[in-house]
Amino acid sequence: MIPTPKNVIEELNKYIIGQQDAKKAVAIALSTRERRRKLDPDMRREVMPKNIILIGPTGVGKTEIARRVAAMLDAPFVKVEATKFTEVGYVGRDVDSIIAELAENTVSKVYEDKVREVEASAERLATERLLGYVCQQLAKSADIANHARRKKQDRQAMAAASGANTSRGNSKLTRQRVARQLQNNELDDQLIEIEVGEEEVSYYQESATDLDESRDEFTDAGQKPRPACTQKRRRKVSVKEARRILTREEAGKLIDYEHVIDTSLHEVEENGVVFLDELDKLVAPRIDVGRDVSGEGVQRDLLPLVEGTTVMTRYGPVKTEHILFIAAGCFYQSKPSELIPELQGRFPLRVELSPLDEDDLVKILVEPKNSLTRQYKALLATEGVTLEFTGDGLREIAKLAVAMNRRSDNIGARRLNTVVERVLEEVNFSAPDRNGETVVVDGQYVSRHTSDLVGNENLSRYIL
Template sequence: MSGTREKFRKMLRDGKFEDRMVEVSVQQSGMPSFEIFAGGSNMEDLESAMSNISSMLMGAGRNKRKTTSVKEARTIIMDDQLDKLVDHDKIVEEAKERVEQMGIIFIDEIDKVASKSERSSGIDVSREGVQRDILPIVEGSKVNTKFGVIDTRHILFIAAGAFSISKPSDLIPEFQGRFPLRVELESLHAGDFKRILLEPKNALTKQYKALLETEGVTVVFTDDAIDRMSNLAAEVNSTMENIGARRLHTIMEMLLEDISFNASNMTEKNVEIDRAYVDERLKDIVQDQDLSRYIL
């Protein structure tokens, strides 16, 4: 009997049963449970209780038999066993401690809630209300979450915004006082755009090359083409709205629009993008102030 078992074990390890169908017991996860948005601790308990009731009604936690291949069954059983080794209560406890002691919260687009003091329209009152809602959390308070109460006193808050229309001083004084360190970033220059086009692992030039290769088209960007695109991006940002590196997305899209559209029908599959090609596609648009507005 042991010899037969060893024989089957060897065949299983050699992958000879990968496509065989077997029955495994899997735990039903149920339908996604609904959440109740609450403000107090008692309501937080009610939310948890209602979620548990919803999961029970949906059949979560029950085991059912499922017919699947040996290959898939191995993954199901491994995930189930790994899950049993995890102490979820300890994970939640450690996560809460890390958040409270080492957490960093980044608030982007903070300039959108700034309003000038001389204006008193409805939208400005609403913006000030948002600042006052955020203020207690930044100052340090206890916030109820689905994992328990989080103390925000030691969490680092970082706020950022373009402030192209408003100024940091347009924020309410109490809010400004909670961000004592202020750093102003410089606008991107042509050299920065060039690095963005070349250095990242998923740079735009590499993405477009890979995309067009799926159509059998090989695109090569010359150094002078990269320089020209970088200069044009910096030029448009300086004369029009400064949207940073996002400018490169639309410049690349307009530059390769014809090639992308006709890639499957092109007879010449090797395309070199040089400075002359960039000027031909983009020079008139950049020089025309009205048309350059459409290079978002």
């Protein structure tokens, strides 16, 4: 079921405090894309995605909004930093690698989804192969037969499997006994030798850092990559590991690789989300000497990508017309209007996120689904320590975080990690010796453990 804009905001509210304007803009952009799918093909081609620029200081939720939306929709998603790219023709990554990385991530994800779909069948086939290997090697191994004679409880099963004193008529019974042992995981630690092919899907798992080189190779060939040729080799592993290896190999045989690639490219083109962070860093001061290859040059390279073009990846061409781009930046020393006009026009939605105040930080400490306080409670509970936060304790933590943000760089909610870690430093250290204790973090507790920070103008050693 496709979530409505209201559903999107409700889900985001579980993880992100405030910033309703930004949540609404993202929800509407996603809703527009879903509506586009219901149009006739001619009209559908004309409807462009509503790309967004999120403007606000660090630590207010820009990245988290994009990440949570992508996870909620299970959509192809990639987060990149604009400062990592240089203009085409210069040393560094070019912007086409954004789409290449998005395709790479999606192919890997779709492949893993297909593996889960065929897992039951693959496990059955792998068990049959494993049964054959075990029976074959038990029959040839005198050491295993001797081991069976030394252990009374395993004598019948291992003697039958060894074939030393059985007739051909008992081979079926032997196979059944070994199958039962495998089913009960009784042989998991036993070493066996199996024959496997080279990893059939190794090309799905290569590092994204190699994408530029591999993209050139497949661009020249004009073809989609094929599974690697499987040369058989023998490996000695435990039965447990052999089961995993053989299951993976059998799953690979059951999967249509062409279908995986076609599905992945379609998903990228129709549902892809690119989060472009630090867009403001591309707005550089005017220089009279040389060429700005990492600022305006990158903006001009981004333009066709956002506008709509075809990028050759190692899996085939990807059209970017309907990929949603969400850009973000602080824009402290620059303004979105200082981006090149053509790029500004491709980001019709602009949302300013508000700085976080003390009340926001208190809410962030307790309201999100996996809030910081819940994380620390769960961590210390593993040592038998019960951690409790009072209202005045939370208020004191938030107050200190706000003060530190004012005195130094404002890193928003990320400052809470610094303060909470400082407050709980002692209990984290002594937790193994405090099993069964309850630690109450109230205002006095916070003040006592952060007294050296209060009034200290030089907080640099405590800054993240």
